[in-house]
Amino acid sequence: MPLLNDKVALVTGGARGIGKTIALQFAASGAHVVVVDTDSAGIQETAAEVEAAGRKSLALKCNVADAAEVEAMVAKVQETFPRIDILVNNAGITRDNLLIRMAEQDWDLVLDVNLKGPFLLTKAVSRVMMKQRYGRIVNVASVVGIIGNAGQANYSASKGGLIALTRSVARELASRQVTCNAVAPGFIRTAMTDNLSEEVRTAFMKSIPLQRMGTAEDIAGVVLFLASDEASYITGQVVSIDGGMFMG
Numbered sequence: 001m002p003l004l005n006d007k008v009a010l011v012t013g014g015a016r017g018i019g020k021t022i023a024l025q026f027a028a029s030g031a032h033v034v035v036v037d038t039d040s041a042g043i044q045e046t047a048a049e050v051e052a053a054g055r056k057s058l059a060l061k062c063n064v065a066d067a068a069e070v071e072a073m074v075a076k077v078q079e080t081f082p083r084i085d086i087l088v089n090n091a092g093i094t095r096d097n098l099l100i101r102m103a104e105q106d107w108d109l110v111l112d113v114n115l116k117g118p119f120l121l122t123k124a125v126s127r128v129m130m131k132q133r134y135g136r137i138v139n140v141a142s143v144v145g146i147i148g149n150a151g152q153a154n155y156s157a158s159k160g161g162l163i164a165l166t167r168s169v170a171r172e173l174a175s176r177q178v179t180c181n182a183v184a185p186g187f188i189r190t191a192m193t194d195n196l197s198e199e200v201r202t203a204f205m206k207s208i209p210l211q212r213m214g215t216a217e218d219i220a221g222v223v224l225f226l227a228s229d230e231a232s233y234i235t236g237q238v239v240s241i242d243g244g245m246f247m248g
């Protein structure tokens with residue numbers, strides 16, 4: 001039987017990059033997938049590919065940082081699907097700058113999308129999961145949420161906060177058989193990293209023992225495992241997927 005047979009999964013940031021790859025791997029593993037993103041064209045494309053794989057899909061435009069939009073979106077999901085088994089908080093943004101030059105609005109925006117977003121989604125979806133006494137929440141954090149990074153004070157703080165949120169949610173929901181884990185990707189080839197300068201890229205490569213950038217598939221495989229029944233005794237953990245950048 002496929003790993004996620006008939007499970008219902010909600011993936012944020014599913015229009016492209018890592019989120020899209022997660023959505024498609026979930027579909028290939030038997031899940032029906034709700035694709036959530038601010039990119040209307042992108043969600044339609046991902047949803048069409050999920051359906052082409054023979055699963056049901058729902059494309060919902062939603063800004064994860066907006067509480068009213070999140071509530072309305074989750075209500076819409078429930079009109080179509082009786083359950084929500086899996087939540088992947090993957091939507092994320094960067095607004096990099098040195099601390100002394102960082103605008104307050106860039107701090108707020110990154111924290112709103114990367115940390116408040118997962119809080120709002122988890123709050124709305126965990127109500128459903130607690131009732132059904134089953135759930136898998138997987139948060140996409142980052143290696144810089146563990147080790148920090150010059151020029152990314154806002155982003156690394158948001159991802160460090162997301163790791164702390166993961167552990168608190170894991171403790172709160174464990175008695176209802178809802179697990180909550182995080183993955184911490186390293187340097188992954190997507191639109192987010194495509195426009196980095198050659199200098200930054202070279203510096204990054206020196207810090208990766210496996211000497212290559214990661215792929216979206218490297219991340220999606222671990223997320224799939226954490227979202228499956230195979231991972232039912234794992235909660236509150238952070239799995240690094242970074243070619244060995246951080247060994248904790």
Ligand code: NAI
Nearest residue numbers: 013015017018037038063064090091092142185188190192
């Ligand atoms: P990406 O930029 O290719 O995709 C992010 C997606 O999130 C986009 O489709 C975007 O429209 C969506 N999004 C942005 N703001 C949103 C909002 N307010 N509401 C709903 N959707 C929104 O990025 P990528 O590389 O696929 O990253 C996915 C996740 O992985 C992010 O959380 C990122 O921080 C994390 N990550 C990425 C790494 C990398 O090297 N690419 C490394 C470590 C973590």
